[in-house]
Amino acid sequence: MRATLMYGAGDVRVEQVPDPVIKLPTDALVRVTASCICGSDLWPYGSMKPEDGPARMGHEFIGIIEDTGPEVTTVDRGDLVVAPFAISDNACQFCREGLHTSCAHPQAGFWDGEADEGGQAEAVRVPLADGTLVKLPVEADSALMPSLLTLSDVLGTGYHAAVAGGVNERTRVTVIGDGAVGLLAVLSAKRLGAEQIILMGRHQARTDLGREFGATDVVSARGEEGIEQARELTGGNGTHVVLECVGNMPAYEQALGVVRRGGVISRVGVPQYEDAPVGFGSLFRHNIRLAGGPAPVRAYIEELMPDILDGAIEPGKVFDASTDLDGVPAGYRDMADRKTLKVLINP
Amino acid sequence: MRATLMYGAGDVRVEQVPDPVIKLPTDALVRVTASCICGSDLWPYGSMKPEDGPARMGHEFIGIIEDTGPEVTTVDRGDLVVAPFAISDNACQFCREGLHTSCAHPQAGFWDGEADEGGQAEAVRVPLADGTLVKLPVEADSALMPSLLTLSDVLGTGYHAAVAGGVNERTRVTVIGDGAVGLLAVLSAKRLGAEQIILMGRHQARTDLGREFGATDVVSARGEEGIEQARELTGGNGTHVVLECVGNMPAYEQALGVVRRGGVISRVGVPQYEDAPVGFGSLFRHNIRLAGGPAPVRAYIEELMPDILDGAIEPGKVFDASTDLDGVPAGYRDMADRKTLKVLINP
Numbered sequence: 001m002r003a004t005l006m007y008g009a010g011d012v013r014v015e016q017v018p019d020p021v022i023k024l025p026t027d028a029l030v031r032v033t034a035s036c037i038c039g040s041d042l043w044p045y046g047s048m049k050p051e052d053g054p055a056r057m058g059h060e061f062i063g064i065i066e067d068t069g070p071e072v073t074t075v076d077r078g079d080l081v082v083a084p085f086a087i088s089d090n091a092c093q094f095c096r097e098g099l100h101t102s103c104a105h106p107q108a109g110f111w112d113g114e115a116d117e118g119g120q121a122e123a124v125r126v127p128l129a130d131g132t133l134v135k136l137p138v139e140a141d142s143a144l145m146p147s148l149l150t151l152s153d154v155l156g157t158g159y160h161a162a163v164a165g166g167v168n169e170r171t172r173v174t175v176i177g178d179g180a181v182g183l184l185a186v187l188s189a190k191r192l193g194a195e196q197i198i199l200m201g202r203h204q205a206r207t208d209l210g211r212e213f214g215a216t217d218v219v220s221a222r223g224e225e226g227i228e229q230a231r232e233l234t235g236g237n238g239t240h241v242v243l244e245c246v247g248n249m250p251a252y253e254q255a256l257g258v259v260r261r262g263g264v265i266s267r268v269g270v271p272q273y274e275d276a277p278v279g280f281g282s283l284f285r286h287n288i289r290l291a292g293g294p295a296p297v298r299a300y301i302e303e304l305m306p307d308i309l310d311g312a313i314e315p316g317k318v319f320d321a322s323t324d325l326d327g328v329p330a331g332y333r334d335m336a337d338r339k340t341l342k343v344l345i346n347p
Numbered sequence: 348m349r350a351t352l353m354y355g356a357g358d359v360r361v362e363q364v365p366d367p368v369i370k371l372p373t374d375a376l377v378r379v380t381a382s383c384i385c386g387s388d389l390w391p392y393g394s395m396k397p398e399d400g401p402a403r404m405g406h407e408f409i410g411i412i413e414d415t416g417p418e419v420t421t422v423d424r425g426d427l428v429v430a431p432f433a434i435s436d437n438a439c440q441f442c443r444e445g446l447h448t449s450c451a452h453p454q455a456g457f458w459d460g461e462a463d464e465g466g467q468a469e470a471v472r473v474p475l476a477d478g479t480l481v482k483l484p485v486e487a488d489s490a491l492m493p494s495l496l497t498l499s500d501v502l503g504t505g506y507h508a509a510v511a512g513g514v515n516e517r518t519r520v521t522v523i524g525d526g527a528v529g530l531l532a533v534l535s536a537k538r539l540g541a542e543q544i545i546l547m548g549r550h551q552a553r554t555d556l557g558r559e560f561g562a563t564d565v566v567s568a569r570g571e572e573g574i575e576q577a578r579e580l581t582g583g584n585g586t587h588v589v590l591e592c593v594g595n596m597p598a599y600e601q602a603l604g605v606v607r608r609g610g611v612i613s614r615v616g617v618p619q620y621e622d623a624p625v626g627f628g629s630l631f632r633h634n635i636r637l638a639g640g641p642a643p644v645r646a647y648i649e650e651l652m653p654d655i656l657d658g659a660i661e662p663g664k665v666f667d668a669s670t671d672l673d674g675v676p677a678g679y680r681d682m683a684d685r686k687t688l689k690v691l692i693n694p
Binding site: 093094097099101102164237261262267270271273274275276277278279280281282283284285286287288289290291292293294296 | 440441444446448449511584608609614617618620621622623624625626627628629630631632633634635636637638639640641643
């Protein structure tokens with residue numbers, strides 16, 4: 001079959017690879033019908049060393065079950081399923097607490113831990129199929145497909161930012177980042193009833209979509225100027241919650257600048273730093289909390305799916321381009337160049 | 348009158364200073380009947396440069412109102428009052444949310460912001476007396492005085508650690524640090540019903556008091572060995588909450604080592620660092636949260652005082668030495684040498 005491999009920074013190729021096969025009795029084999037490129041794929045696209053490659057790419061997909069191992073009981077051949085970006089057994093103590101990204105099962109983990117698998121391909125072997133996969137009650141050609149695909153990562157990640165930040169009807173929220181995760185963090189904050197949602201981002205087509213998703217204000221300035229503008233919108237105090245959906249140090253510093261005393265910075269953008277200011281001069285002085293991490297999107301699928309099925313939310317609007325597998329390398333390039341927001345793949 | 352001044356590291360003196368006087372209509376003048384030395388006083392005692400001194404010391408005290416400005420309405424001459432370590436108006440939006448250490452009033456702040464005042468003295472001018480001071484329903488010679496004095500800082504600080512960490516009946520807790528704050532964090536976690544309380548500390552007299560306050564386990568080893576022992580006590584997972592009551596980097600690293608996936612590190616020891624690990628390899632990977640800050644002890648006084656008055660808790664047991672003002676320099680030395688846990692001052 002054909003699959004996407006990254007050979008190094010800026011070097012993505014679609015190549016012939018061995019067909020995946022069932023290896024363990026808990027595996028399922030999924031023929032991919034829709035997948036996509038993630039903002040987090042752009043980090044290695046910008047910096048991956050050739051000696052670390054080639055790596056199979058893709059961790060968000062929907063597909064049809066082609067085969068299952070003998071111990072798989074909750075999904076069956078022919079089922080249309082969505083796969084979260086983390087493999088989990090949905091049964092351990094962490095999964096039962098809704099923290100599927102910290103599943104204790106030895107086979108649990110992220111897709112990049114599966115050297116021979118990736119969602120930007122024709123097919124995928126899915127470990128722990130019962131825990132990982134969720135059946136979709138539609139056909140593979142449903143018009144809802146883009147929105148349902150966001151359940152695999154980007155919607156659940158935006159939602160996790162808002163949940164981990166404790167967003168409710170009494171909170172003012174700043175969202176840092178107008179990427180797909182940031183925009184769906186806006187949608188999530190709106191869904192949880194936030195009183196005010198300030199979206200910080202520079203790309204008007206994106207911030208316009210952010211307004212459609214529920215942003216009450218947009219701040220396009222960055223750095224100190226952006227911080228000042230955001231604070232002005234809140235009477236000077238900053239917002240109770242900041243959803244940091246980028247992951248680099250400028251975004252973290254921006255979050256420190258706009259968070260209210262006693263507030264919380266909720267991070268879902270994978271940090272591109274290890275150390276950061278957390279001492280008296282940053283978090284400690286005013287009891288500012290730090291929350292977030294890899295989103296346990298599996299925990300949110302049952303909660304969010306009905307809103308997609310009944311049209312209450314349309315998170316699939318973050319896809320502004322689509323391609324077949326041949327177009328995936330160009331899809332990476334366009335996303336990296338910010339020509340496109342998020343690329344849907346129909347293999 | 349006489350007051351305590353720090354001239355530099357290791358150099359504490361008791362000297363004659365001008366008597367405090369009412370300066371603003373919201374001030375009160377308090378004749379100190381009991382005060383104490385704080386663990387946080389030991390940071391400058393270890394490192395203060397002479398050019399930064401001399402500094403008036405002391406931010407925990409009980410005393411009798413001698414005079415009040417014309418706008419003071421809630422306390423009156425002759426009242427016995429306790430002063431929290433932060434001055435606040437108890438009226439602004441932050442105070443109303445229970446975050447008195449972030450009070451928005453221009454006169455609010457910590458005692459070290461009041462250059463001519465300090466609790467380790469015969470008398471103190473207290474700004475924002477209505478907001479800051481709380482009346483005590485006992486006489487100044489009450490046997491409850493040591494415990495009531497802990498309401499000014501150390502009990503409220505331990506309690507804040509537990510509250511900010513979200514301790515409840517379903518949480519296992521690790522307390523890092525067997526200083527007075529750590530021990531009262533144990534007491535606080537017990538009061539909030541924690542399922543398990545592991546106290547990490549090396550001084551047996553202190554950890555014995557920790558057991559009396561509610562610690563279910565004590566780990567005296569440090570570093571990797573201590574982390575391993577604490578994790579073993581939890582079936583390998585670590586604890587949901589870690590109350591970090593020290594404030595240096597080894598304590599932070601210990602907290603990272605013993606916190607459970609999805610758990611929270613709640614800090615109340617003033618961080619002696621600004622940057623710390625918070626990225627994928629430390630907090631982010633498993634959605635570990637960071638909480639805490641300067642305790643809004645004013646917010647907890649009404650809640651905790653009844654437990655002291657009826658004898659349900661005896662936080663005053665953290666005082667294992669007492670002195671008059673003359674003995675304060677020796678009191679600092681003994682605490683720094685860990686000969687004493689916490690020194691009560693009867694000026």
